[in-house]
Each structure stands twice: as C-alpha cells, then as structure tokens.
Amino acid sequence: MLEIKNRIRVMNQQYPSILLEKAINEFSKLPGIGRKTALRLVLHLLRQDYNDVESFGSSIITLKRDVKYCKTCHNISDTDTCQICANPGRDRSTICVVENIRDVMVIESTQQFRGLYHVLGGVISPMDGVGPSDLQIDSLVERINNEEVKEVILALSTTMEGDTTNFYIYRKLEKSNIKLSILARGVSIGDELEYTDEVTLGRSILNRTTFTGNI
C-alpha cells in the first residue's frame, strides 16, 4: 500500500522550476543518491550564498579539468609525478599493487608502508567487461623490469576478481626474480571471534603465527 502511494507520488512529481529539475537530475546520477536526497541537497545549496555555491560547482569542474595521474604509479596527483613517487625517503625496492587511489589513501593512513604504489585502476572482472588490457598491468611489468624492485606486495580485494588478478600478475612475474607477497589474512583486530566468517577463521588457524608475547 505504502509502496503504491510512493510510486504514484514519484510519477506525479513535478518540479516548479526547470533549473531546479535539471540540478536534481544531475545530483540523482550520483551513486546512492535518489531523487528525494537530490532535492534535499539542492535545496540546501540554494540556501547558501552565491559564492559558496559557485565554489562548490567550480571545485569539481576544476578537479576534472586539472587533475593529473602520476606517470609512474597512476595515483591521482597535482603534478606529473605524485608526492609518493617523488619522495626520496620512500623505499623504491618495494611496490604495493592496489586497485584504486582510495586503497592508496587507506594504506597510507596506516603509516605502516614506506614503499611505492602501483594503481591498477580496477581488477580483472569478465562479468563487467574488464580484462587485463584495461588495467595498468603491462606498465607494472615494465616498471619492474626497469627499476630496482625487489618485492611486489599484492593488496587487492579478497574477492574472486581480486584473486583472479593476483593470479594473473603472479603468472606475469613468475619468471622474474622478484619476491611476490600478499596481505596477511586473518581475524580483524577488534573483531569478536563469533562474528568472524568460517573461511577467514579457518585460514587464520591454518596460518597461525608464533606468539612471542607481543601483540
């Protein structure tokens, strides 16, 4: 009953202004933003000063127009070479392979990794039409051949697509002398054991590590 009511309401929805409707249409293209949320966001912006709205709109246009991708690791950057690749203090013998720039930011925030990155731009996913040639895998191989790389850490998602990509990269690098490693899998810190899934828990028993008294 409520669903029917809502459906009728959406069908009849008319906006009092074409400009408003256009802005709502644009906002509702964003992931996870429906027409109701879009309306709320647009009306919020409409209540702000013109300068604030102008700054909002132009920030995203400027970003799209002027942003660069690092020519070495393909991370997002303001310059041709990103801050991480340009940093002489980073360990150039270790490359961490990630799916996207969000993963770079997450790993950086742990402050546990001092090497360089390589952003693939996704994972191999035949269902979504993403093949190896759509990703920065060739440039990874090239980079490894040219530079003094000793270890490649695969830090992709623990999904089927991530595992496929891991295996593809493994086959590509098999013949080189590079050490390939993968993120440790196990029980999350702060998680209660009873809520950990069986596969993770099973693997964390098989791959148990020696306890030396340090946590």
Place this chain on the structure above:
Amino acid sequence: MLEIKNRIRVMNQQYPSILLEKAINEFSKLPGIGRKTALRLVLHLLRQDYNDVESFGSSIITLKRDVKYCKTCHNISDTDTCQICANPGRDRSTICVVENIRDVMVIESTQQFRGLYHVLGGVISPMDGVGPSDLQIDSLVERINNEEVKEVILALSTTMEGDTTNFYIYRKLEKSNIKLSILARGVSIGDELEYTDEVTLGRSILNRTTFTGNI
C-alpha cells in the same frame, strides 16, 4: 577499539591532490554527506566525461544564479510569477500555507488541491532564532486583505513549532472574515494500528468521521 582505529585513520587521512581535497571539502559540507561519502562521490564524478562533470557543476551554479521566487506565493520559479499562481484554472479563493517548497511539491503530487499556496519559508522557532518577521507572514496577511480569499488552509508540520506558527497566524487573521482550516490528523492510510502513536490514535477516535460505505 574499532572507534580508535577509525579516529586514527581520519586524523592521518592525507589526500594525494589538493584539487581532490578541495572538492571533497565542498561535498562534505552537504547535509548527511561525510568525508568518506564525499570521496566516493568525487571519485565517481572523476570517472565521468568532462562534459558530464561540467554539466553537473554548472547546473547548480546556474540554478543559484538564475532561479526566482514567485512574488505572490514565494514558491521557487523560473519566472516572476510561478506556474501555479499564473494558472487561471486554479481556485483563487483558497490559500494553502506551507513551510517550504518541498511541501508545495508534496501537496501538488496528491492532486487533491486546486487552490493557491503561500510558502512561509519556515516555522516560528525561538530555539533556532526564527521569529515571525523572518517568515512570509506579513505578506500572507497583506495578500488576504487584497485578494478575494475565502479560506486559508494551514498545512504546517505537526510539531510544537508548527503549532506555534498556526496559532500566530490564527491570531493575525482572527478579525478577518476568512475561514481558517487545518489538515485532518489521524491514522495514516496503509499504517497498521498497533504502530500508530497514542496521541494520533487518541485524536483519531475523538475526531472520528461518519462512515458512509466509501473508503
């Protein structure tokens, strides 16, 4: 533990690009959008074509710059007089008083009201520093004195602020010959009785209507 982890992560969060950070800052000013969601939205836009991003950014700037408010009812509009006020087919003797333009759209979508509107721009709320002079109440009184209005329907929220505003308007229009009415309160259509709050249910028993066989 998890909370501490997240807090540390937020503190250490560094963006690889100043342009990206600026766009994320702008997005996270929107209501209900945190920094994580802002990042997701900005990265989504970054994957679109330049024309699409340009169209997104300019739609909101154009809206803010060019949108008008109807000089009669203060509804949002592309022209000086909104489509509803300009429509000769609408009943000019009935004015429905609402809080904001979203309420106009919701009532319009019911297709049950053929009169005109008056958008107050909020409700009286001393806690938020909103007094009667901040709202379009004087222009409502003026409008009623000048036009051939017979009935004013108060369609404000059923909150304390809404009730205060209802009462304030009642006192302002008391001496005029205008019929003042208020939306029917009762059990929502599609709602189960056991989930209806006691106040609503109690009032709907007191204000029960004669059943004539039609639902």
